[in-house]
Amino acid sequence: MSHSHATLHRRALATALLASLACLAAAHAEDAADKTVKPFELGRVVVLGQRTAQPPAGESAITREQLDALNRDTVGEAVAVAPGVALSNNSRNESLVYVRGFDPRQVPVFLDGIPQYVPYDGYIDFGRFTTFDLAEIRVAKGAASLL
Numbered sequence: 001m002s003h004s005h006a007t008l009h010r011r012a013l014a015t016a017l018l019a020s021l022a023c024l025a026a027a028h029a030e031d032a033a034d035k036t037v038k039p040f041e042l043g044r045v046v047v048l049g050q051r052t053a054q055p056p057a058g059e060s061a062i063t064r065e066q067l068d069a070l071n072r073d074t075v076g077e078a079v080a081v082a083p084g085v086a087l088s089n090n091s092r093n094e095s096l097v098y099v100r101g102f103d104p105r106q107v108p109v110f111l112d113g114i115p116q117y118v119p120y121d122g123y124i125d126f127g128r129f130t131t132f133d134l135a136e137i138r139v140a141k142g143a144a145s146l147l
Contacts, residue, residue: 058142067131075137076126082139087126095127100141 060082072078076095080087086098099107105122108115116124131137 059138059140062137062139064135067134067137072131074127075129075131075134078131078134078137079126079139082137084141085139090123094123094125096123097126099139 062078062082066081067078070078070081072081074095076087076097079085079097084100088096088098090096096104104124104126109124110116111129118124
């Protein structure tokens with residue numbers, strides 16, 4: 001009697017296992033057949049504004065025409081005409097620009113949006129950058145841009 005009971009138990013277990021595998025295969029087949037699901041689209045943020053000839057408040061711009069009229073050959077010489085900006089030379093005869101008393105290590109300098117750094121001491125020589133290929137120089141004095 002115990003032998004037939006064990007056989008019945010094994011058959012019931014085997015049947016349950018086969019039934020669960022059949023359900024799993026059917027669920028997998030449904031997932032594989034449903035390939036029309038599109039990815040989630042986050043959406044778009046559109047910012048509209050009017051471009052003005054005047055720079056924003058706290059920012060001064062030196063245009064190509066001003067660079068040519070003032071005959072400024074280096075970025076240091078050109079930026080020195082902006083209000084609140086002073087030009088000086090250090091002991092290595094490098095041009096340093098101070099914006100409202102802050103030196104180049106405290107004020108970031110960007111060229112086409114790329115920050116300019118000097119690994120040695122952090123001071124950028126503004127006499128090395130020429131103005132022959134610049135369209136405009138902008139000096140922002142105020143809160144830092146989040147861009």
